Amino acid sequence: MTRVDEFDSFYRSTSDAALRVTYAVTGDRTVAREVTVDAYRRAWRDWSKIRDRHALSYVRNEAWKLAVLDRGTHPLRRRHEDDSDTELLDALADLPSDDRRLIVLMTLGSTDLDDAAREVGVTDEDGIEKVTSAITALEAATGQDIDTLERRMLALVEVAQQLSLPPSDHIRRKAVQGRRRNTVALVAAAVTALAFGGVVATEGDVLATGDVLPDRQRFGAETPDLVLDAREIDAGNLLTSAQVSQLDPEAEWTVTSTDEDTDNDRPYATCPTQRFATVDPLKVFVRSFEGSGRLTERVAQAIEVAPGVAAAEEAYARLVSWYADCSHPRTQLTETYRVARPFGDFLIMRMVSNRSPQRTFTVGFSQSGTVTSTVVHEVDGLEAPPIEVFAQTLNDSVERVCADSGGRCTDDIQVQPTDPPRTSEAPEFLGVVDLPPITTIDNVWAGVAPTGTGPNPAATPCDRSEIAGEGVTGAGSRIYVIPEATGLPPGFGAVETVGRFASEEAATAFVDDVRNRIAACPGENLAAGVEDTGAFDTGVMSRGFTWRIGFEVADAAPVSVRTAIVQRGSAVAQLTFTPSGEADVSPEQFLQLAQRAAQRLIYLP
Incomplete structure (x- = not known):
């Protein structure tokens, strides 16, 4: 190397x-x-x-x-x-x-x-x-x-x-430029000294510049021939049935297909819009496995060999975004994990498709040198493999290619829960992939483009809160609906308002004020009732509170909303969901949604 x-x-x-x-x-x-x-x-x-x-x-x-x-x-x-x-x-x-x-x-x-x-x-x-x-x-x-x-x-x-660092090639380029500037100054000083001393040495070409040196001397030590290394990668670098079997040792795993066709554009998993994320890949491999046993399981592994490290990094980001922006009906992101390694972290996302049959997807993304590797495990129901075991399989997939891809191999990995990856649009708000399924509706949620400051559409008659005013920045609201669903009343949907207060103390005071107002609401408004209260607190990371508030309306059926107020540091979000009959979510589902809203606040500028 x-x-x-x-x-x-x-x-x-x-x-x-x-x-x-x-x-x-x-x-x-x-x-x-x-x-x-x-x-x-x-x-x-x-x-x-x-x-x-x-x-x-x-x-x-x-x-x-x-x-x-x-x-x-x-x-x-x-x-x-x-x-x-x-x-x-x-x-x-x-x-x-x-x-x-x-x-x-x-x-x-x-x-x-x-x-x-x-x-x-x-x-x-x-x-x-x-x-x-x-x-x-x-x-x-x-x-x-x-x-x-x-x-x-x-x-x-x-x-x-929140701070971004430049890519490594930028670091190296600027370092070399700085060294050259220093060298030029030293050479100039030396030439001046020699001129004043009446002596100029010309033999041996001691003042030759980099431009007259052979290309091999100028560039050979700076740029690894990763393309040459990549030619060593073949189908033998893919996972084996024995390695996949650790995901479910009770099943009998077999390879069903191995594809190396770069022209094949059919996606091999649920969320991606294309088969490969790499632009003009040098090589591609997709291997499918099936497990025959008590569960119906399938594993797909894809290897994409890029022309260079930068292209592989772009492919990795594109792969993650396909799942972060997943918009398949009734498909929801449930968990995200970071696989910490000494030579670069990996990401694992777990998603559930609530269509029939219900299926759980565990997807792992890795990048090693010029290669990106994706491992997808699918199983009917919710009985997915432990995350630690899946992370080991993902690391195994990297070890199969790291030596030939310009990457680094290691068995030292640690799995930690982490925030979901940012979505392409309005990442500080809930994403479509975060929203739960509604009864049997087989249509996709849609988020309307966020609006700027103004009255808080997520406020309820009990709290009348406004995430706005002096010291509040980044305030805005987003409405969520299921536009193609039939049989839903016009008022059905959800709305979220986010904003950052001048300090964490100000955000805390605001959240506590909303809690107090909702708690006092039934005593001040006899037509109001509060139930299904819930809360979460992750210490210094985030906290939140949820309620279902019902209102008696004269000469009309009662109406109700589910509302949540969440805080992450100095950032606050209020989420309100308006159900309709059976088109509702459970208190547990709404609490989980509030927790996700708190996680998304990390992306609030």
Whole structure:
């Protein structure tokens, strides 16, 4: 593997982690992004020296030094982070720099005490003492125990995830440009010195530029021949029946087909609009398996070989978007997981098709070098394989190709629940794929384009809430209907309003005010009744509350709505669903929908 390939893999697998550590120790997202990028540029310039010597520690140390010295920006003098945990950032900023770095490395950096102490430059004994004093100081400043503080530390990842880093080729290009500028200055100084000394050396071509060097010397070390490597990939790199059998060891698994036709455009799974996501792939392979046993199961694996790493990354993003924007009738996204790896994370989505027969789809996406791999498991009913087992099968699919694709292989994986991927339109709102099926209606939900600020259409007569006013940004509303369904009254549908308050405290006060108004509603309005109350609270991440509110109407049938108010940091959403007879959702379904609305708030600008 070439040095370019090694660095690119290192950058993809570590840059997010380095950025979140730098953000926590500096408290300024702009500075954190800039110094992290500069640190990786320095890492590329020194790659031959650091590649085997704690490269990630080198990057984090360089970012820290740049933040303190090169930028002239002291980490305590940060910008206001109105959508982050400002209390925690302030408490961290009050710690001595070594103490702060140690506590951040041991939480967000997933580093043990010995390695963290070595990175900061203190002894193990000093490290223990500094960490202990840091914990004591944080507990005193916040009034919370270490377990709660650790969860709050980990929640800072949300803010760091909103920052985008440039691709690795941009890092390398800018690093080389910076080095060339330095070289030009040095050469100019040398020529000037020689001229004044009356001596100019011309033999040996010591001042030859890169333009007159052979192409092999100029480019060979910079660009791996990934196309040549990809020629080694064939059907032998696909999963075997034995590997697939771990998804259901009781079934007998057989290969039903293996297709290598790049012209075949028929999708092999439910949500994709095309068979392949790669533009002009060099090679494609699709293998199908069937499991004969107690359950009706099917597995499909696809490998797409792209012309380069950038094309493979684009294909990966396109694959995920096909499922994030899935608009098949009665198909709902239920769970999302991140498969954390040292060399780049994978994604798993679990979806349920509520048509007859009901089917559960588990879909895994991976990208290794120039190759994207998709694994789809389908089963009748809801008895899907454990996520950990599916993640191992997904990793097995990568190990079959990583050596020949310019990627990196590893068995070190961790599976964690995560937020759903962003949708293509209005990602801060619920997506069509989030909405539950309604009775036997076999038509697709549709979301109307969001509207701007104005009266809150999600407010009920009980709360009369307005997510608007001074300090509220990004406010808007979106209406959801099933336009092609028959037999539904005009009032049937859902509406969601979102907005970001000036601070988390302001958002908390607003949510509590809505709760109090709804709780007091039956006493103030004898025609109103409140039932089906529900709540969820994930600590520092999000919280929400749901109700069913009924109203007696003179000379007319009673009407009811389901409403929810949810909060994620300083962002708030109110969701109101208007049922009609049997066209309703259960209290459990509506609570799950409210939780998804809270997850989507991460994408609110």
